[in-house]
Amino acid sequence: MVQTEKSPLDVIARKLARRSDLTDEETAAILGLPHRIQRMDAGAYLVREGDEADRCCALLSGFAYRHRTTGQGSRQIMAIQMEGDLIDLQNSMLGCADHNVQMLTAVTVALIPHKAIAKLADDHPGIAHALWRDTLVDGAIAREWMMNIGRRDARQRVAHLLCEMAFRQDAAGIGDGPDYGWPMTQEQVGDALGLTAVHVNRTLQSLRADKLVSTGRSNMTVMAWDRLQRVGDFSSAYLHEPVRTDVSAQIARRGPPRMVAL
Amino acid sequence: MVQTEKSPLDVIARKLARRSDLTDEETAAILGLPHRIQRMDAGAYLVREGDEADRCCALLSGFAYRHRTTGQGSRQIMAIQMEGDLIDLQNSMLGCADHNVQMLTAVTVALIPHKAIAKLADDHPGIAHALWRDTLVDGAIAREWMMNIGRRDARQRVAHLLCEMAFRQDAAGIGDGPDYGWPMTQEQVGDALGLTAVHVNRTLQSLRADKLVSTGRSNMTVMAWDRLQRVGDFSSAYLHEPVRTDVSAQIARRGPPRMVAL
């Protein structure tokens, strides 16, 4: 792989390369994308529903989420994004934002004009393919959430979300042993899972009482990965991450890894 | 537009052209895709979860659906597909099927090797873009379903699904006045909305009693489009169909159109 002296977009290239093969030239093209680095506070909006979205955002650190509200004002969180994710491809490529993108924690992002991305895709079929795959996986995750919300009870839903957050952080190389970031309030968890905050609270207490996991302000610790996985009916297939013996396989076999440097 | 003597793939090209501009050359390339026409019965599987999916399927007539089951055996239907839809792009482009694709009615499909589609996308940036957009819209629909299931009550959910079915059939040019195809059993509706068949039954009865809609074996009639839309909290924005004065706008203004020839 090309070793361009640590472009901030490196995280993005690596994320895409996890699921698609990129040539050195393609990697270089991604790293050369015009962008503006920016810090944003927790709670800040990147885009609001209805906006004309003309830029796309690469998350360099921190967590963000995508959500929408019904006519009656209840909110549905549709996705959690983390380091390396290209967020708002959905909105910016379709022109008009059909949902909000908001920061969950303080973050640093790279803002990229959507035209530059479209051009990149036009010039490099391999990148077009990689971006398409990224969108396909995004859809797969959405379908899994749909199943989670539609067909599992509260205990399963919460456990499933915990599993996804842990697994994805490992895959992104930002997990730390059995400890993971847990940037959501219980109200946000409720809005992601179709539950009320009160019920999430009780459900989390039950999971903690069973020594499956412990959750704190902004961190969680997975205490029994395999049991948590069973309770949450979690299988990582839908995330379409390559199976890596160092991390994922280890998780699958016997719990969160001690962590392996990337 | 190129008038190639009615290739069966014409429906597909038209669907893509609804949301993306295609040059004559690109249209011709789509129509020239290698394919095999096949009839399938209601209930037949195109792909099962876990299969290696190496072909993609274009729906030429009839309805299909995509679904998955939890570890406990309950089913979640994730999408309904109709004439003109490219189904199983999701599975075939990711290699391994993460959900089932099954026919809802008797259908005719065109089976296309996924490699031919990948090559088409590589050779024609405009087509790559169109396919990507199609996937983006698929994701937008998934998010709307997520919100429907997670944050709306049974009455709203059912009404919303009815609206979506009607609207999409109009957009695809297969609607007929206030009458539309309604290919789902109440159990399937339940599995799509995260409800039980029994509750769907009661909910449909309530909607019928309120003279919003009438549903029969395989058809439905929208009796009060604007009220149904309000009850279902339905706004067609997420479908990202171009606003056409002949059909969509008319629906938005005063109910299902008398139908306009395409």
Next chain:
DNA sequence: CGAACTTTTGACAAGCATCAACACGTGTGG
């Protein structure tokens, strides 16, 4: 005409929502 689905009905149970307080930690300004 009978088998297999579907739709419909009724009685009852349960999971989750709702409402309302209270506890706790954190940051802010006096």
Next chain:
DNA sequence: CCACACGTGTTGATGCTTGTCAAAAGTTCG
């Protein structure tokens, strides 16, 4: 340094929406 507001987590009491179970009625099709 304390007082206070504010967001978040926690608890309890209560009730409604929806699920469950079971059976009957209607439909489709060989």
